[in-house]
Amino acid sequence: MRARILAVLAYIGAAVTLLIAACVPFVLMGVFSNAVAHAGLHLDPSYSGGTIVRTVAHSGYQMDVYAPVRPRALQQVAAFVQIAFRPVAALPRHVSEEIDLDGDGQPDVRVSFTVPADPHARPSGEVVALNAKYQSFTMPGNYSFSEMMVQSGGAVVVRVPLR
Amino acid sequence: MLGLATGPICLASCGPVVLPWMLVQPQRVRSHVRQLSIFLGARLAGYLAFAAVIWLAGIALARSGTARSWIMGGVQVLLAVGLLIYAAAWPHARCGFVRRRKNDLVQIDAASTATPKPRPTGAIALGFLTGINLCPPFLVAGVRAAQLPTLAAALMFFAVFFVGTAVWFMPFLSLGVVRRTPSFLTVARMAAVLLACWYGFTGGSLLIEKAIYG
Amino acid sequence: MASRVLTRPPALRSPAFRSIGRSVLLTLPMALWALLMFTPSFRQPGRNLHIGALLVILFMTALFFLMMRTGKTYRWRRYFFVALGLLFPVGFIASLVAVRGTMSIPIERMVSGDTPFCYMVIPMLILPAAVTRTIIFPGSILPTASNPHSIAIMIGLWLALTLVVGKAWCSYVCFFGGIEEGFAALPKRMKIRKLDPRLRLVPWAILLFVVVLSAALFEPVYCMWLCPFKTVTEYPAVHSVTTAIQMGIFITLFAGLVVVLPYLTKKRTQCAFFCPFGAFQSLFNKINLFEIRFDREKCVDCTLCQTSCPTMALSAESIREGKTLLNCMKCGACVDSCKKSAAVWHLKGTKVALKPERARLLFLYGAWAMATMFGGSILANSISTIIGFLPLR
Numbered sequence: 001m002r003a004r005i006l007a008v009l010a011y012i013g014a015a016v017t018l019l020i021a022a023c024v025p026f027v028l029m030g031v032f033s034n035a036v037a038h039a040g041l042h043l044d045p046s047y048s049g050g051t052i053v054r055t056v057a058h059s060g061y062q063m064d065v066y067a068p069v070r071p072r073a074l075q076q077v078a079a080f081v082q083i084a085f086r087p088v089a090a091l092p093r094h095v096s097e098e099i100d101l102d103g104d105g106q107p108d109v110r111v112s113f114t115v116p117a118d119p120h121a122r123p124s125g126e127v128v129a130l131n132a133k134y135q136s137f138t139m140p141g142n143y144s145f146s147e148m149m150v151q152s153g154g155a156v157v158v159r160v161p162l163r
Numbered sequence: 164m165l166g167l168a169t170g171p172i173c174l175a176s177c178g179p180v181v182l183p184w185m186l187v188q189p190q191r192v193r194s195h196v197r198q199l200s201i202f203l204g205a206r207l208a209g210y211l212a213f214a215a216v217i218w219l220a221g222i223a224l225a226r227s228g229t230a231r232s233w234i235m236g237g238v239q240v241l242l243a244v245g246l247l248i249y250a251a252a253w254p255h256a257r258c259g260f261v262r263r264r265k266n267d268l269v270q271i272d273a274a275s276t277a278t279p280k281p282r283p284t285g286a287i288a289l290g291f292l293t294g295i296n297l298c299p300p301f302l303v304a305g306v307r308a309a310q311l312p313t314l315a316a317a318l319m320f321f322a323v324f325f326v327g328t329a330v331w332f333m334p335f336l337s338l339g340v341v342r343r344t345p346s347f348l349t350v351a352r353m354a355a356v357l358l359a360c361w362y363g364f365t366g367g368s369l370l371i372e373k374a375i376y377g
Numbered sequence: 378m379a380s381r382v383l384t385r386p387p388a389l390r391s392p393a394f395r396s397i398g399r400s401v402l403l404t405l406p407m408a409l410w411a412l413l414m415f416t417p418s419f420r421q422p423g424r425n426l427h428i429g430a431l432l433v434i435l436f437m438t439a440l441f442f443l444m445m446r447t448g449k450t451y452r453w454r455r456y457f458f459v460a461l462g463l464l465f466p467v468g469f470i471a472s473l474v475a476v477r478g479t480m481s482i483p484i485e486r487m488v489s490g491d492t493p494f495c496y497m498v499i500p501m502l503i504l505p506a507a508v509t510r511t512i513i514f515p516g517s518i519l520p521t522a523s524n525p526h527s528i529a530i531m532i533g534l535w536l537a538l539t540l541v542v543g544k545a546w547c548s549y550v551c552f553f554g555g556i557e558e559g560f561a562a563l564p565k566r567m568k569i570r571k572l573d574p575r576l577r578l579v580p581w582a583i584l585l586f587v588v589v590l591s592a593a594l595f596e597p598v599y600c601m602w603l604c605p606f607k608t609v610t611e612y613p614a615v616h617s618v619t620t621a622i623q624m625g626i627f628i629t630l631f632a633g634l635v636v637v638l639p640y641l642t643k644k645r646t647q648c649a650f651f652c653p654f655g656a657f658q659s660l661f662n663k664i665n666l667f668e669i670r671f672d673r674e675k676c677v678d679c680t681l682c683q684t685s686c687p688t689m690a691l692s693a694e695s696i697r698e699g700k701t702l703l704n705c706m707k708c709g710a711c712v713d714s715c716k717k718s719a720a721v722w723h724l725k726g727t728k729v730a731l732k733p734e735r736a737r738l739l740f741l742y743g744a745w746a747m748a749t750m751f752g753g754s755i756l757a758n759s760i761s762t763i764i765g766f767l768p769l770r
């Protein structure tokens with residue numbers, strides 16, 4: 001009797017599996033994807049740059065300053081602050097600006113770069129630290145997650161390493 | 164907070180040590196609680212002993228980035244060597260663990276009413292060693308402790324750091340219900356070798372980088 | 378102790394296992410499913426894609442028909458799986474080169490979340506996501522115009538497929554496994570016969586290693602350091618000693634585990650002895666209803682099944698117990714090779730060997746439907762890409 005019940009349950013299970021298979025492309029995939037999308041997850045800030053804390057509007061374009069990103073645990077990325085100038089199409093050919101990164105009213109770095117005509121090319125320019133909290137660098141140079149000046153996602157993204 | 168935050172790394176650093184070791188303990192949650200307590204107690208002792216040393220030497224250490232890199236590199240290589248020795252030592256009866264495990268299992272099987280008494284030596288040794296084995300989060304904590312004004316504050320800092328990290332070890336208790344097979348031990352040893360390769364590589368490259376670029 | 382492992386191609390049972398009429402009837406649902414899956418492709422513009430879709434419908438339906446007609450599973454599944462393994466990189470690399478002009482991922486594309494998500498990362502995501510809600514992958518959570526293979530879409534797809542196929546993922550879904558299955562199929566005889574059975578534990582050790590270390594380093598360690606398939610998909614741009622070492626590791630692992638060793642051993646050595654995702658996926662064998670069992674009354678312990686298993690998922694003990702090991706991916710090679718019909722498909726909860734063909738059919742409808750949906754669409758895209766390269770008018 002027990003074997004019979006088990007067998008019936010097994011066939012019911014197999015039928016349910018087939019039903020699930022039929023639902024995968026039409027319902028299930030979407031349901032699961034939505035669940036993942038709404039699970040409150042976020043990308044690691046070493047990739048995404050973190051959260052925007054201040055936006056400065058310029059004529060035609062804007063500059064977003066992000067919160068500092070510090071390595072977690074044994075993460076090998078050094079601490080940095082991201083700045084994004086967007087949209088690239090509205091940027092003047094040459095940008096040079098003193099930027100307050102920590103919101104204390106004093107400029108912390110001077111960022112200068114030339115926007116290349118090729119949308120895939122990397123801008124050339126430099127970051128000059130105006131105080132000891134930040135590090136200066138020149139591009140093209142060594143690109144890393146904590147030190148870069150690139151065109152990415154319709155913006156010129158600059159990451160300034162923290163000391 | 165640092166302890167809590169670095170907990171996952173503590174698991175990463177100590178996990179491969181704790182995991183296989185816990186797996187060779189008798190398959191009982193109570194036994195695991197006892198063994199883990201001894202392990203963590205010994206780890207705290209290791210922490211406090213090292214806190215004193217790192218505080219005394221630490222001010223100089225914290226100031227010199229180069230010295231820190233040398234020490235980090237050296238420690239990681241040592242950790243790699245330790246893991247390799249540990250992985251290689253497991254299968255041999257001479258290390259004592261395997262023999263003890265067999266005895267325990269026999270005791271459990273033969274008389275389930277009798278309480279098995281695993282000797283605490285292994286737990287104490289491993290706990291103390293992981294306590295002073297300078298795993299990277301421990302070094303981070305060490306550098307911060309070195310900047311504290313008094314030895315007492317450094318000791319206190321390490322005690323709190325220990326509590327934070329200890330929380331992360333609790334899931335190991337669930338291993339008490341995992342069935343023991345030789346495969347578990349082999350997997351744990353292989354993972355230890357892989358981790359040794361990782362620490363060897365990162366530590367070695369840090370040392371080479373320092374040797375070349377200063 | 379190293380065990381002696383011999384591999385021979387699975388022997389053919391009588392080709393007429395079923396009549397043509399019955400085989401056609403059983404194939405009909407699968408043919409309709411294939412049509413349904415590719416209807417959207419026909420609505421899209423592009424003659425090449427239409428040709429690709431049509432070829433895939435015919436290919437998948439024909440293979441299923443042959444499975445029904447001959448009673449063999451592995452033999453025909455292999456054509457699909459090898460085609461998938463060989464064509465996936467073609468389509469993928471072509472799309473990468475079209476979009477970014479190179480197979481390497483420049484740092485700006487990682488920063489803008491344009492890295493297509495690969496399911497191999499999933500085990501490494503779990504701990505950091507559970508503890509800090511952070512995803513340690515440079516993709517985007519929601520699909521974007523420049524990255525349709527977003528994290529949510531791909532994890533959703535993986536979850537749904539895994540519910541149906543479990544570890545059979547490695548026989549019917551994975552677009553990497555077919556590459557080594559192809560190389561393993563090339564030689565007539567195996568050149569290396571002795572393989573240490575402990576090797577099958579290595580994927581578990583690598584899984585433990587990458588999961589723990591990824592949580593510590595907050596980066597997908599396997600993708601950064603160990604994935605052999607970076608060689609034929611995409612890789613971080615080489616710009617330093619470290620990235621050069623990483624690239625060297627990828628190429629060495631690919632050449633060794635995916636090309637040379639499968640050729641020498643006739644095993645899927647990367648899947649059997651390395652892939653941590655495969656090990657992770659093995660856990661789903663516990664909850665999947667279908668499995669391979671051995672009828673001990675018919676089994677004569679000839680070990681033909683054991684030698685034919687491409688992933689060493691059988692041991693003498695497991696066969697004596699009438700079971701496979703946890704890493705069985707339900708490819709069906711052992712069943713195909715058994716001359717005594719002792720290796721059988723089985724639905725958990727039913728009596729072993731009572732209705733093995735029914736169990737096989739129930740399993741295959743689900744698994745082949747997923748293969749057609751997922752692998753089939755990859756094949757269709759790759760075929761249309763290849764046609765695009767041909768100097769046709």
Ligand code: SF4
Nearest residue numbers: 547551554648652655
């Ligand atoms: S073992 Fe890994 S590479 Fe092989 S088929 Fe499975 S997931 Fe794919």
Ligand code: SF4
Nearest residue numbers: 686705706708709711
């Ligand atoms: S045991 Fe599983 S993996 Fe091995 S041949 Fe049989 S079905 Fe394939």
